Amino acid sequence: METGLGGASTHGASANGRVRRSPADTSSRAMPANSTNRTRRTVRHRRFGFMMCSRKGWNGIPASTILQRTPMYQKIESQQRLSHEVADHIRMLIRDGQLKPSDKLPNEFELTGLFGVSRPTVREAIRSLVSQNILVVHRGRGTYVADNPGIVADPLGLGLLADDNLRYSLIEARLVIEPGVARLAAENAEQVDLDRIQTYISEMEQIVDEHKVSMSIELEFHRSIAQASKNPVIMRVIPVIMDSIISTYKDAQRTSADHERALDEHRRIFHAIRRRDSLAAEEAMRSHLENSRLRTLAKLEKAYVNPPRSR
Numbered sequence: 001m002e003t004g005l006g007g008a009s010t011h012g013a014s015a016n017g018r019v020r021r022s023p024a025d026t027s028s029r030a031m032p033a034n035s036t037n038r039t040r041r042t043v044r045h046r047r048f049g050f051m052m053c054s055r056k057g058w059n060g061i062p063a064s065t066i067l068q069r070t071p072m073y074q075k076i077e078s079q080q081r082l083s084h085e086v087a088d089h090i091r092m093l094i095r096d097g098q099l100k101p102s103d104k105l106p107n108e109f110e111l112t113g114l115f116g117v118s119r120p121t122v123r124e125a126i127r128s129l130v131s132q133n134i135l136v137v138h139r140g141r142g143t144y145v146a147d148n149p150g151i152v153a154d155p156l157g158l159g160l161l162a163d164d165n166l167r168y169s170l171i172e173a174r175l176v177i178e179p180g181v182a183r184l185a186a187e188n189a190e191q192v193d194l195d196r197i198q199t200y201i202s203e204m205e206q207i208v209d210e211h212k213v214s215m216s217i218e219l220e221f222h223r224s225i226a227q228a229s230k231n232p233v234i235m236r237v238i239p240v241i242m243d244s245i246i247s248t249y250k251d252a253q254r255t256s257a258d259h260e261r262a263l264d265e266h267r268r269i270f271h272a273i274r275r276r277d278s279l280a281a282e283e284a285m286r287s288h289l290e291n292s293r294l295r296t297l298a299k300l301e302k303a304y305v306n307p308p309r310s311r
Contacts, residue, residue: 133150154244186278186281200220219245
């Protein structure tokens with residue numbers, strides 16, 4: 001290695017006498033060492049058709065204005081598998097709120113032109129997103145964003161657990177999780193959430209008055225409290241638990257008397273949430289779930305002692 005002008009390290013000189021710098025010297029002179037990742041991110045964001053910006057905006061331009069100026073669908077130019085890029089872009093549109101649950105996507109031919117890829121590539125991307133319950137395909141109608149994007153049936157795999165105590169495990173999980181959910185609901189619920197919970201209370205009152213048996217409204221009541229918590233993780237976890245209850249409580253059937261007792265407990269939970277009394281809401285939910293646990297265990301013990309006779 002030779003030393004060029006000014007002590008610069010070189011691999012030699014060109015024919016015209018100019019010093020040839022090594023690639024390392026060139027890169028260190030051209031950009032700061034910490035700018036490589038930033039450059040890569042900028043290139044990637046340009047590929048998808050939007051600029052890097054915070055929620056407040058970019059260079060003084062509001063984020064909402066940037067999104068309005070940016071086309072939703074951009075041609076894909078990538079060395080990665082194109083179907084993955086298409087799927088990632090659709091996920092981004094859902095995550096950013098440009099595509100909402102139940103929204104219809106352009107048809108396959110239109111997506112081919114919008115992304116600048118082949119129809120098999122679009123089909124593969126859609127197939128991947130359908131398998132994750134991000135999109136749903138209705139034959140003869142088109143492709144839509146799922147009502148609950150990303151939440152698949154039995155995401156915890158509870159249906160594959162060979163566990164006779166699964167029912168008890170669900171009760172324990174609810175006792176750990178749901179009292180805190182009620183506390184958050186009392187702190188964060190908006191008027192629309194309170195109205196929704198009140199609607200389910202009214203429907204439960206009607207079921208009791210008519211001596212009907214239906215568990216679905218009670219589960220919707222608990223889902224509505226999860227929504228009122230305003231915690232996006234809780235809003236996804238609680239519905240999973242509610243769906244699991246339906247499939248595992250088949251041999252512990254409810255009665256009209258059960259609904260009547262549960263209605264009083266649900267009222268106490270709702271009244272505490274409406275008063276914004278987080279501690280009372282937490283305690284009311286804990287008491288309700290403990291009572292529900294005792295009622296369920298009594299039914300199961302009775303079923304095991306006196307199993308139904310086969311005909």
